[in-house]
Every structure is written in C-alpha cells, then in structure tokens.
Amino acid sequence: MxxxxxxxxxxxxxxxxxxxxxxxxxxxxxxxxxxxxxxxxxxxxxxxxxxxxxxxxxxxxxxxxxxxxxxxxxxxxxxxxxxxxxxxxxxxxxxxxxxxxxxxxxxxxxxxxxxxxxxxxxxxxxxxxxxxxxxxxxxxxxxxxxxxxxxxxxxxxxxYDRSPDMIDIHDADGRIVDANRVLATELGYDREEIIGMNVWDIDEELAPEEAAETWRGLATDETLRLETTFRRADGTSIPVEVHVRRVDVQGRDRFLASSHDISERKAYQRRIERENERLDEFASIVSHDLRNPLNVLSGYLRLARETGTDSYFDRCERALDDIEGLIEDVLTLARQGDAVDSPEPVAFGALVEAYGRDVVESIEREGAEGDEAAEGEVAADGEAAADGEGIDVIVEADGDVLADPGRLKRLVENLVRNAAEHGGDRVVVGDLDDGFYLADDGPGIPTDRRADVFESGYTTSGTGTGFGLAIVERIAEAHGWEVALTEGEAGGARFEFTGVERP
The missing domain is CATH 3.40.50.2300 (Response regulator)
Structure with a gap:
C-alpha cells in the first residue's frame, strides 16, 4: 500500500x-x-x-x-x-x-x-x-x-564478508575473535573453527612474544604492513601481505588484520631474481670464459703471422669453434630456463633411442675429425689429440612423459655427451616411480663435487664448455622437475629426475 x-x-x-x-x-x-x-x-x-x-x-x-x-x-x-x-x-x-x-x-x-x-x-x-x-x-x-x-x-x-581479502579481528593476546568467510575458505577451515584460534596457529612466521611486543608498539588507529606465511588446514602454505590496524572497541584493544595472497607477486619476484642472476652469469661468462679462447686465438694468430705455419691457422679455427660453441651454450642456457607452459605427451624411450644414437654418431664424427687434425699437428708441435670412441645407449624406459619435446631432446643429448666426454662407454636410461634416470659407467663424480657440476662453466673435460649440465638443470627446473646426482650401479654418474608427470 x-x-x-x-x-x-x-x-x-x-x-x-x-x-x-x-x-x-x-x-x-x-x-x-x-x-x-x-x-x-x-x-x-x-x-x-x-x-x-x-x-x-x-x-x-x-x-x-x-x-x-x-x-x-x-x-x-x-x-x-x-x-x-x-x-x-x-x-x-x-x-x-x-x-x-x-x-x-x-x-x-x-x-x-x-x-x-x-x-x-x-x-x-x-x-x-x-x-x-x-x-x-x-x-x-x-x-x-x-x-x-x-x-x-x-x-x-x-x-567485511564480501571483501576479497582475508580479514580477522584478534585481541591483545592473539586470540581470533572474528573472521570473515574469505579467510575461512582460503585456509580450509570452518569459520567457527578459526574463531578462538591464536594468530600464530595460522601464521607460520609469528612468534607469540614478538607479536605481543609488536602489537603493544602500535598506537590506536596505526597500521602496520608486513609479509608473512599462512598455514592452511591441510598443511600447505601461502605467502601473504598483512595490514594490521589497532582499533578501540568500547574501550578494549582489538587488532583488525586484512591479508591477501601474494603468491603471484612472489613468483614474479623470483622470476626477476632469476633473470638478474642470469644477467650476472652472462656478464661473468663474457668477461671470463670468452677471454680464454680469445687469448688462444690471438696467440696462434700472431704465431701464424710470424712463422707462416698453416697448423697455427688450424688452431685459430678451433679457437673460433670454441667461441661459437660457448656462445651457443650461453644462449641455450638463457632459453631453457623459461617455464614450460604447455607440455605434451612424449614417448620418452623412443626419443632417447633416436637422439641418443644421433649424439653417438656426432661424437664418432668429431673423434674422426680430431684424429685427422692430430695427424697434421704432430709434425708442427709433437702433440696429438685423443681418439674419439663410441658409446652404447641402453633404453629401459617405457611409457610417455609430459614435456617439451625439444628441451627433453636437449637434456638427453647433453647427458649422453657428458658421459662420453668423461670416459663412459655405456649409458642406461630407465624409469622411476615419479620420473626417470640416466646412468653411465664412467669414473663417476666424488660426493663433495656433485653440487658443483650444475654450475655454469664448471668442467673437468678439456673439450667441454662447462654448460652442459647447467643446461640440464635449467631444463628440469623449467618443467618443474627435481634433478639429483648420485652414484650408479656401475660406479658412474646417475642423474635422477623426479616430479615428472605422465599423461
């Protein structure tokens, strides 16, 4: 009416x-x-x-x-x-x-x-x-x-209830007296469960004594901003930004905390940090690792001019090849670190058989070319290069994995080549419960040096650039895999990749 x-x-x-x-x-x-x-x-x-x-x-x-x-x-x-x-x-x-x-x-x-x-x-x-x-x-x-x-x-x-942020109100003792729906949902609790809990029951980084001191230091209506980690009911954690404000409610101290998930921000920060680390790494490579082959090139070029001996020009050409290989590895290292957004099913065993054979043939060709070059250098300086030898690749892996095919191919190539460069005659590739492994029968790697092999530029080979295993680690990280170096049954190096998803 x-x-x-x-x-x-x-x-x-x-x-x-x-x-x-x-x-x-x-x-x-x-x-x-x-x-x-x-x-x-x-x-x-x-x-x-x-x-x-x-x-x-x-x-x-x-x-x-x-x-x-x-x-x-x-x-x-x-x-x-x-x-x-x-x-x-x-x-x-x-x-x-x-x-x-x-x-x-x-x-x-x-x-x-x-x-x-x-x-x-x-x-x-x-x-x-x-x-x-x-x-x-x-x-x-x-x-x-x-x-x-x-x-x-x-x-x-x-x-309060429709805010996209997680909101709770707690007293001076840290006891939560109220919480909105978002906080309960994000942390996996019923709202009634959260009320009555202590703040440090959900904040992993908060110590009761430090918290009490911090709250006492806040003036009424003053706001404190901090970053911390919340623990969900299932035990998982999320990084959060928290704004805590001290308020007066009918003469009683209360603390209004508004929090939001900053996982994306943290991921972005980590990505920027990795990019900065790469820039530092590349700067180190350019200033140090490239200097050695450039010095070799300069020295042999001077000798070639002074003596007219053709073998010195051959040495210059090999120095240029070293520089080219180093540049290629640096670029590969940069590209392989990008996250794999759209992995696809890859027949892992078939890929290893195909590209493992390609690596073996490539090593054999390089060995033959090295023998020819060595024959020409004996007359010049009495030095000879080692003979290249082949390597057997045994595939015991079965089934598909979710991966970027191109990067998985590069990972296999680098590991097979690493085994060959360090005296291995046989590489075995097999399955793990949540991944795969690659083991060789070479001399292996001492326990105290296993953490070093994934560093850029680290090598014990006279022919490698020291980036092969660093690239392997980057490829694994880009897929979200973990890579661990252990000792194989034959005493050689065994690289285990876990966290690998299968279709």
Missing part, C-alpha cells in the same frame, strides 16, 4: 528531516487540535496531523508518511497499546510515543513491554505540549541515529 511504503521509506531514512511529520491520535477532538496547533507554533519544524481514533489514524497512514506517531492510551474500540501493535505489524519501527492522561506503573510497564519509544503521562509535567514537543524531537533524533548506525553496520558487514 502507498501509506505502508511511505511509512517504511521514512523509517529507512538515515538523517533527521528538516520537517518532522507527526500523527497525533487522541479521542478528545479539542485536545488533539489544540496540541497540534501549540506544538507547531513552538517548533516550526513540526507538521502535526490530528486524528480522533485508530480508524482515522490508519486512514492517514495509508496516504501519508510520518516520522513519529503520538497516541493516547484510552480510545474507543482500540487502546493505545493495541494500536501500537497494529502499527508495528503494518508499518514497522515508526517512532511511537504513548501520551496519556492515565498514568500508572502498570501502564508504564506494559508500554515498555510493548516497545514504545517514549511514555509520557500528561499530568506529570507542567507544560504537556512543551514536554511532548521535546520528547518527539528526542525519539525522532534517536531513531535517525539508530538507522544511521544500522546502515553503517550493514555497510561494514557487507564490506
């Missing part, structure tokens, strides 16, 4: 109106009219509509909205308290003043029980009209304040 909607819209207002619309109900026509006239003259904010019974009052409520209703108690047909109950049922919490000539403790108790906003006996004051105007102002003002508080509380509750 129109009157019901208007009464409710007035009750929903959050400010005191400039004009206070009052419905005054009294069964004495002279008194109602007089009261309306006097009240309006005493305070020009009031606009008073008189009614002589409940029926005419409901008629007025159907067409107009009122900020306050004033009613006598004794009226024909319906008394003031029954009128109040019907008003509450139909129009909600419109401020209601019971203004009656019959005053008693019993009636006062009944009025309070019926939830009147004010009870005012006419005979209890010297100027009933002035007292009524004052009391109406009070109840309208109080109602507006209550509505503002309810409105604010509703907004805060909406912000």
């Amino acid at each position: 129109i009157g019901q909607e208007r009464a409710r819209s007035a009750a929903d207002a959050t400010t005191i109106p400039d004009t206070v619309s009052v419905l005054l109900v009294d069964d004495e026509p002279g008194f109602a009219d007089t009261a309306a006239s006097v009240i309006e003259k005493r305070d020009d904010r009031f606009d008073v509509t008189p009614a002589t019974d409940a029926a005419s009052a409901f008629g007025a409520l159907e067409t107009d909205a009122f900020d306050c209703i004033v009613s006598d108690y004794e009226m024909p047909g319906t008394d003031g308290l029954e009128f109040l109950r019907r008003v509450r049922d139909r129009y909600g919490d419109v401020p209601f003043v019971l203004f009656t000539g019959r005053g008693s403790e019993t009636l006062a108790g009944d009025a309070i029980a019926a939830d009147v906003d004010a009870y005012l006996p006419k005979h209890a004051v010297d100027d009933p009209y002035e007292a009524l105007a004052s009391r109406v102002s009070e109840v309208v003002s109080d109602a507006a304040v209550d509505r503002r508080l309810e409105h604010t509380a509703a907004r805060l509750e909406a912000l």
Whole structure:
C-alpha cells in the first residue's frame, strides 16, 4: 500500500528531516487540535496531523508518511497499546510515543513491554505540549541515529564478508575473535573453527612474544604492513601481505588484520631474481670464459703471422669453434630456463633411442675429425689429440612423459655427451616411480663435487664448455622437475629426475 511504503521509506531514512511529520491520535477532538496547533507554533519544524481514533489514524497512514506517531492510551474500540501493535505489524519501527492522561506503573510497564519509544503521562509535567514537543524531537533524533548506525553496520558487514581479502579481528593476546568467510575458505577451515584460534596457529612466521611486543608498539588507529606465511588446514602454505590496524572497541584493544595472497607477486619476484642472476652469469661468462679462447686465438694468430705455419691457422679455427660453441651454450642456457607452459605427451624411450644414437654418431664424427687434425699437428708441435670412441645407449624406459619435446631432446643429448666426454662407454636410461634416470659407467663424480657440476662453466673435460649440465638443470627446473646426482650401479654418474608427470 502507498501509506505502508511511505511509512517504511521514512523509517529507512538515515538523517533527521528538516520537517518532522507527526500523527497525533487522541479521542478528545479539542485536545488533539489544540496540541497540534501549540506544538507547531513552538517548533516550526513540526507538521502535526490530528486524528480522533485508530480508524482515522490508519486512514492517514495509508496516504501519508510520518516520522513519529503520538497516541493516547484510552480510545474507543482500540487502546493505545493495541494500536501500537497494529502499527508495528503494518508499518514497522515508526517512532511511537504513548501520551496519556492515565498514568500508572502498570501502564508504564506494559508500554515498555510493548516497545514504545517514549511514555509520557500528561499530568506529570507542567507544560504537556512543551514536554511532548521535546520528547518527539528526542525519539525522532534517536531513531535517525539508530538507522544511521544500522546502515553503517550493514555497510561494514557487507564490506567485511564480501571483501576479497582475508580479514580477522584478534585481541591483545592473539586470540581470533572474528573472521570473515574469505579467510575461512582460503585456509580450509570452518569459520567457527578459526574463531578462538591464536594468530600464530595460522601464521607460520609469528612468534607469540614478538607479536605481543609488536602489537603493544602500535598506537590506536596505526597500521602496520608486513609479509608473512599462512598455514592452511591441510598443511600447505601461502605467502601473504598483512595490514594490521589497532582499533578501540568500547574501550578494549582489538587488532583488525586484512591479508591477501601474494603468491603471484612472489613468483614474479623470483622470476626477476632469476633473470638478474642470469644477467650476472652472462656478464661473468663474457668477461671470463670468452677471454680464454680469445687469448688462444690471438696467440696462434700472431704465431701464424710470424712463422707462416698453416697448423697455427688450424688452431685459430678451433679457437673460433670454441667461441661459437660457448656462445651457443650461453644462449641455450638463457632459453631453457623459461617455464614450460604447455607440455605434451612424449614417448620418452623412443626419443632417447633416436637422439641418443644421433649424439653417438656426432661424437664418432668429431673423434674422426680430431684424429685427422692430430695427424697434421704432430709434425708442427709433437702433440696429438685423443681418439674419439663410441658409446652404447641402453633404453629401459617405457611409457610417455609430459614435456617439451625439444628441451627433453636437449637434456638427453647433453647427458649422453657428458658421459662420453668423461670416459663412459655405456649409458642406461630407465624409469622411476615419479620420473626417470640416466646412468653411465664412467669414473663417476666424488660426493663433495656433485653440487658443483650444475654450475655454469664448471668442467673437468678439456673439450667441454662447462654448460652442459647447467643446461640440464635449467631444463628440469623449467618443467618443474627435481634433478639429483648420485652414484650408479656401475660406479658412474646417475642423474635422477623426479616430479615428472605422465599423461
């Protein structure tokens, strides 16, 4: 109904109106009219509509909205308290003043029980009209304040529960007294479980003594920003940024903590750190590792010019080959570190058989070329290169793995070549429960040097650049795999790759 909607819209207002619309109900026509006239003259904010019974009052409520209703108690047909109950049922919490000539403790108790906003006996004051105007102002003002508080509380509750951040409130002892839905969901708890827990039950890095000291150091309304790690109910962890604010709640210290997941930010920071490490690594390579073959090139070029001996030019050419190989490995090292976003099923055994054979043939060709070069150098300086020898690749792996085919190929090539360069005759490739391994029968790697072999530029071979195993580690990291170096059954090196997914 129109009157019901208007009464409710007035009750929903959050400010005191400039004009206070009052419905005054009294069964004495002279008194109602007089009261309306006097009240309006005493305070020009009031606009008073008189009614002589409940029926005419409901008629007025159907067409107009009122900020306050004033009613006598004794009226024909319906008394003031029954009128109040019907008003509450139909129009909600419109401020209601019971203004009656019959005053008693019993009636006062009944009025309070019926939830009147004010009870005012006419005979209890010297100027009933002035007292009524004052009391109406009070109840309208109080109602507006209550509505503002309810409105604010509703907004805060909406912000609290609908916030994308994890929010909790804890006391000075660290006990969580409230938590929003997001915190419970993100950490895998029911909201009721979190309430009553201590902050350090979910914050892995927070020590109770340090926390108490930190909180004591905060001034009221001061905010502290920090980064920490939250522990979920299942034992996993997430990095978070937390903003803790000290607030006063009815004279008690409370701490409002708003937290959000910063996993993506941390991942980005780690990526930037890795890129910076690569830049430092490349700078070291350019300033150090390239200098040696350049010095060799410069020296043999000078000798070739001074003596005219062709074999020195051959040495220059090999130095250039070394430089080219070093540059290629550095570029490969840079590219292989990028994460593999879209791995695909790869028949691992077939890949090893195909590309392992290619590496063996390549090593054999290089050995033959080395023999030819050595024959030409014996006459020049009496030195000869070692003969290249082949290597057998035994495939015992079965099934597919999820990987980048090109990078997996490079990983296999580097490991087979590493075995050949260090005196191995046989490489065995097999499956693990969650990955695969590659083991050779070479001399192996001492335990105290196994951590060094994955460093860029580290080599014990006279022909390698020292980047082969660093590239292998980068390829594994790009796939999210772990690589470990152990001793194989034949005493050689065994490289184990775990965390490998299969289709």
